[in-house]
Amino acid sequence: MKFGVVTFPGSNCDHDMIDALRYDLGQEVIELWHKDKDISTFTTQDCIILPGGFSYGDYLRCGAIARFSPMMQSVIEFANKGGRVIGVCNGFQILCEAGLLPGVLLRNENQQFVCKNIFLKSENTATSLTKDVTGRPLMIPVAHGEGRYYADDATLDSLFKYNQVLFRYCDEFGNIVDAANPNGALRSIAGICNKERNVFGMMPHPERATSAALNNRDGQLIFQSLIANN
Numbered sequence: 001m002k003f004g005v006v007t008f009p010g011s012n013c014d015h016d017m018i019d020a021l022r023y024d025l026g027q028e029v030i031e032l033w034h035k036d037k038d039i040s041t042f043t044t045q046d047c048i049i050l051p052g053g054f055s056y057g058d059y060l061r062c063g064a065i066a067r068f069s070p071m072m073q074s075v076i077e078f079a080n081k082g083g084r085v086i087g088v089c090n091g092f093q094i095l096c097e098a099g100l101l102p103g104v105l106l107r108n109e110n111q112q113f114v115c116k117n118i119f120l121k122s123e124n125t126a127t128s129l130t131k132d133v134t135g136r137p138l139m140i141p142v143a144h145g146e147g148r149y150y151a152d153d154a155t156l157d158s159l160f161k162y163n164q165v166l167f168r169y170c171d172e173f174g175n176i177v178d179a180a181n182p183n184g185a186l187r188s189i190a191g192i193c194n195k196e197r198n199v200f201g202m203m204p205h206p207e208r209a210t211s212a213a214l215n216n217r218d219g220q221l222i223f224q225s226l227i228a229n230n
């Protein structure tokens, strides 16, 4: 399989993602530009990633302008054919704005940008991204101003009912407690997928935790699960 990483104007985690996949995980990576549309070399075995950043300066709402990029039309078609798409942080925001994932990311409850390590509990072994992520909580960094996952009660209930919640914020022992929730996300939701389980969004940054040089390789477990369960 190969990965495509889309750069939008204002992306700033695209090269972190490319480096993590290429050098820490040894994967083939194609760099994609938001104004291009041709992803015909990608098959449904492959994966497109929307990385983090501040696309279009976060104007209107985070991701609200990027979702109109020409590349997004191709990404939506790719996802509808069953190709896997992952959005991290701003990428998650873009996927929600594009309607590929339900809900929205609102400004953090404390109105502050939050940048720190948090713990994540994997909630779901039914998706390729999380299948092999079992056992202890993962330590992964977050860095966002608008990461508070919000959806109406019916949507939240449906996410749990259909096993679409990927990750929840927890303490270092795996307990879901308010104090471990960095942004006020409803039901401590940190990541979700669509019903078909091929579109994934998460606020924390696994690509910032794939290298021994960073003293944290917990993020590798997430990418390795995706690669192993292709």
Ligand SMILES: NC(=O)CC[C@H](N)C(=O)O
Pocket: 013, 051, 052, 053, 054, 055, 058, 062, 088, 089, 090, 091, 143, 144, 145, 146, 147
């Ligand atoms: N690291 C990021 O992707 C930041 C996402 C977004 N711009 C926010 O602050 O919420």
